[in-house]
Ligand code: PAN
């Protein structure tokens with residue numbers, strides 16, 4: 001049995017204290033995710049993880065700080081994934097910034113939800129998910145998901161999402177992804 005514990009989250013930056021496990025994704029880690037080539041050391045996002053056993057009796061929690069920026073007309077975004085255990089659900093709580101949460105099922109249905117301070121997005125089991133920063137400041141959100149969920153990035157790397165969020169003449173637009181491989 002785990003010992004109860006408390007961490008302190010900076011709502012503006014996403015930093016968690018005391019120490020936590022950090023995953024940092026740079027443009028060079030995002031190759032293939034965008035229609036345009038991307039490379040280099042610029043940081044696209046960081047995930048601050050609180051580690052607990054990866055079992056279905058615990059909840060994984062973390063914050064993501066997704067920086068603002070673009071590759072071509074596509075906003076900075078997370079890689080996106082299905083949970084390896086497909087029916088595992090997740091909740092996101094945005095604490096700072098503005099974005100879109102793109103979700104899709106394996107049979108090609110998709111949903112887009114807004115992310116803004118205070119948004120609580122529910123991601124049901126079976127839906128892949130990717131966050132997109134559509135503003136000029138970092139997007140920060142807290143996530144909680146079932147401990148044994150796992151992350152399947154390969155399916156998204158192979159097939160992509162059915163839609164993209166791009167910058168249009170009057171702001172963010174959702175457009176079909178010409179590279180999407182339907183099943
Ligand atoms: C989130 C994501 C986080 C980074 O914690 O893992 O925002 O996105 P990628 O994992 O797609 O790189 C989550 O959905 N966890 O399950």
Ligand code: ZN
Nearest residue numbers: 083090129145
């Ligand atoms: Zn997830």
